[in-house]
Amino acid sequence: MAQVNTVLGPVDGAALGFTLSHEHVIVSSAGVTQLYPELLDLPNQKEVAINMLNQAYAEGVRTIIDCSPIDLGRDIPLLQEVSRRSKVNIVASTGAWTQIPRVFHQTTADQLAGVFIREITKGMQGTTAKAGVIKVANDDPNLRPEEIAVLRGAARATKATNIPITTHSGHSWIVEKIGVAQVKIFEEEGLDLNRVAIGHSDSTKNVDYLLGQLRKGVWLSMDTLRGTPARPGTEGHPANPDWEEKTVIIKKLMDAGFTHRLMLGHDWSAWNWGGVGNAERHQANPDGWLFTTRKILPRLKKLGATDKDIHTLMVDNPRRFLDGSK
Numbered sequence: 523m524a525q526v527n528t529v530l531g532p533v534d535g536a537a538l539g540f541t542l543s544h545e546h547v548i549v550s551s552a553g554v555t556q557l558y559p560e561l562l563d564l565p566n567q568k569e570v571a572i573n574m575l576n577q578a579y580a581e582g583v584r585t586i587i588d589c590s591p592i593d594l595g596r597d598i599p600l601l602q603e604v605s606r607r608s609k610v611n612i613v614a615s616t617g618a619w620t621q622i623p624r625v626f627h628q629t630t631a632d633q634l635a636g637v638f639i640r641e642i643t644k645g646m647q648g649t650t651a652k653a654g655v656i657k658v659a660n661d662d663p664n665l666r667p668e669e670i671a672v673l674r675g676a677a678r679a680t681k682a683t684n685i686p687i688t689t690h691s692g693h694s695w696i697v698e699k700i701g702v703a704q705v706k707i708f709e710e711e712g713l714d715l716n717r718v719a720i721g722h723s724d725s726t727k728n729v730d731y732l733l734g735q736l737r738k739g740v741w742l743s744m745d746t747l748r749g750t751p752a753r754p755g756t757e758g759h760p761a762n763p764d765w766e767e768k769t770v771i772i773k774k775l776m777d778a779g780f781t782h783r784l785m786l787g788h789d790w791s792a793w794n795w796g797g798v799g800n801a802e803r804h805q806a807n808p809d810g811w812l813f814t815t816r817k818i819l820p821r822l823k824k825l826g827a828t829d830k831d832i833h834t835l836m837v838d839n840p841r842r843f844l845d846g847s848k
Contacts, residue, residue, distance in 0.1 A: 523532060523847060524845035524847050525843050525845065526538060526613060526643070526654050526841075526844045527613065527642070527651075527652040527653060527654035527685075528585075528612055528613055528614075528651075528654060529598060529601045529602045529605050529613075529614050530602060530605050530606060530611070530612075530651070531613045531651075532652075533611060535841045535842075535844065535845035535847060537611075538584060538585040538611060538837075538840065538841050538844065539582075539584030539585060539837060539838035540583050540584050540585070540836045540837055541583075541584065541585040541586070541785075541836065541837065541841070541844075542585070542586045542587065542745075542786070542787040542788060542811060542814065542826075542840075543587055543688070543719065543721075543743045543744075543745050543785035543786060543787035544587060544589050544688060544721050544743050544785075544787035544789050544800050544841055545586040545587060545588055545788060545789065545790055545791070546588055546589060546590045546594065546787070546789070546790070546791035546794070546796075547571050547575075547586075547587065547590070547600070547601060547612070547791060547792060547813065548562075548567050548568070548571060548589060548595065548597070548600065548605055548792060548793045549592075549594050549595060549791045549793070549794040549795060549796060550562060550594070550595030550611065550795045551593070551594075551595050551621070551795070552592050552593050552594075552595060552621075553595075554595055554795075555595055555597040556597070558572075562793075562795065563601070567792065568600060568603065568604065570793060571604050571608075571792035571793065571823070572604055572607045572608050572813060573650060573669045573717075573812065574792050574810045575604065575608035575610045575792075576607075576608050576609075577810070577811075577812065577844060578608075578610065578810070578811040578812055579608055579609050581812055581815055581816075582757060582815060583610060583812070583815070584610065584611060585610065585611035585612075585613065585755060585840070585845075586610060586611070586612055586613070586787075586811065587613045587615075587655055587787070587791075587840070587844075588601060588612050588613065588614050588615060589615050589655070589656070589657045589688055589690070589721070590614075590619075590657070591615045591617040591618050591619055591622065591657045591684075592618065592625060593618055593619045593620075593621040593622065593773060594619045594621075596614065596615065596646070596647070596649045596680040596733060597647075598614060598646050598649050598651050599649065599660065600627050601614055601651075602649070602651060604703055613654035613655055613844065614646065614651065614653055614655075615653055615654075615655050615656065615688075616637070616638045616641035616642060616646065616652060616653035616655075616656050616679075617653075617656040617657035617658050617672070617676055617687075618657070618658065618659065618672050618710045619636060619653075619657065619659040619690065620659045620660065620661050620690065621645065622668050622669065622672060626668055626671065626672065627667075627668040629671065630675075630746070630782075630784070631670075631671045631672075631674035631675040631678060632673060632675070632678065633675070634672060634674075634675030634676075634677075634679075635674075635675040635678035635679045635682065635829070636670055637655055637675075638653070638675060638676060638679035638682055639682055640828055641653045642656075642679065642683045642685050643683065644683075649785045653685065654685065654844060655685060655686055655687070655688050655788070655844070656676045656679055656680060656687045656688070656759035657688055657689075657690070658672055658673055658676050658687060658688075658689050658704070659685075659689065659690035660673075660689070660690065660691065660692065660700050660703065660704060661690075661692045661700070662692070662696070662700070663692075663696065663698075663699035663700045663702070663703045665703055665707075665805070668790050668842045670685075670707060673703050673704060673707040673708070674707060674710075674711055677707065677708050677711035677713040678711065679710070679829065680717050680718075680842035681712075681713060684717065684846050685712075685717075686717045686719065686843055686844065686846070687718045687719070688706075688716070688718075688719045688720060688721050688743060689701075689704050689719065689720050689721045689722075689743075690721050690800055691704060691720055691721055691723065691725075691797075693722060693725050693746075693762075696748075697722060697723065697725045697726040697728075697731075697761065698728050698731035700725055700733075701720045701723065701731070701735055702735075704718075704720065705718070705720070705735065705738060705740060707760050708769060714739075714811075715738055715739035715740045715847070716740075716741075716846075718740045718741065719740065719741035719742070719743040719843060720735055720740050720741070720742055720743065720784060721745055721789075722741040722743070722745060722746055722789065723735070723742040723743060723744055723745075724744035724745065724746055724747060724763070724768040724771065724772065725746050725762070725763070726763075727763050727767065727771065729771060729774055729775070732771070732775060733775070733778060736775065736778075736783050740775070740783075741783055741784070741785060741839070741843055742775070742780075742783060742784050742785070743785045743786075743787060744768065744772050744784055744785065744786050745785070745786065745787035745788060745789050746768075746788070746789045747765055747768060747769075747786060747787065747788055747808075747813055747814050747817075747818050748765070748788040748789065748790050748807045748813045749765065749806050749807035749809065749813060749817075765813075765817065765818065766821065768818075769818055769821045769822060769825070770825065771788075772784065772818075772823060773825045773827065776822075776827065776831065781831050781834050781835065782834060782838075782839065782840070783837065784835055784839060784842050785839050785843060786818060786835055786836065787814070788807075788810075788811060788813055788814065790807065790810060790811055790813070792810070814836075819832055819836075821840075846847060
């Protein structure tokens, strides 16, 4: 059985169990938890995360993919403590989000690939914890040079290590344009698209686009399944589906023969220092990391999904994505 890197060390893919495909424990900014911890109230936030993951574990969640690279405030020692105390496996990310570090702007794709490979094979932030996924992110289909370098560097690191790539592909009505732009770069790099998950793919109603991506061979991470308020500027937009519409779209993709290429998640964090306020977020989504378990999966079953389908979505697919098995 192939192994998967977690913050507490490698585990067999079979041990991952019920896995959420795109989450964040605590979201901040690069270096803040180390340099300005008094701004974040980390002791309290850490306990909130542990308590929420303990509850998730009690209801069957066994692994989360934490998609927070350095520019989202990745803190490996914190993730290690949260994982140890909650018993939930945490797969951490190398790569970069949309706030690409300034030094990356003057760095080549090959140099970035070397950085990502080191974090995959040696460890992150002075620890022996190795990255289990490469996170990349774009909010505009007109990719800037530094964004292209990150995408190409990620593709080259994946070709060297077989560690998969998961993406942030914007939100709502521009998702399909960004997803197409990301896949184009990966194709130019000769990357096996089986090692790519296009994230936030549930943020569009364009089923034809989603089917087109699946036919190219990527995974779709349907991972904004939560009861949180809409991002500013997206409220009421006709292309922005609610969670029930997203569930119907997921079932349409399953009915089209792609149950084996979908993963589910929330893009949720116990604490987020950007966008909508945390009190509002928790009020809108009291289920936290259990929204899929409590809302999405029962709805899918009412739409005709079987227990085998649910196991495929939540256990088999993320395992195969992470460990590269067939």
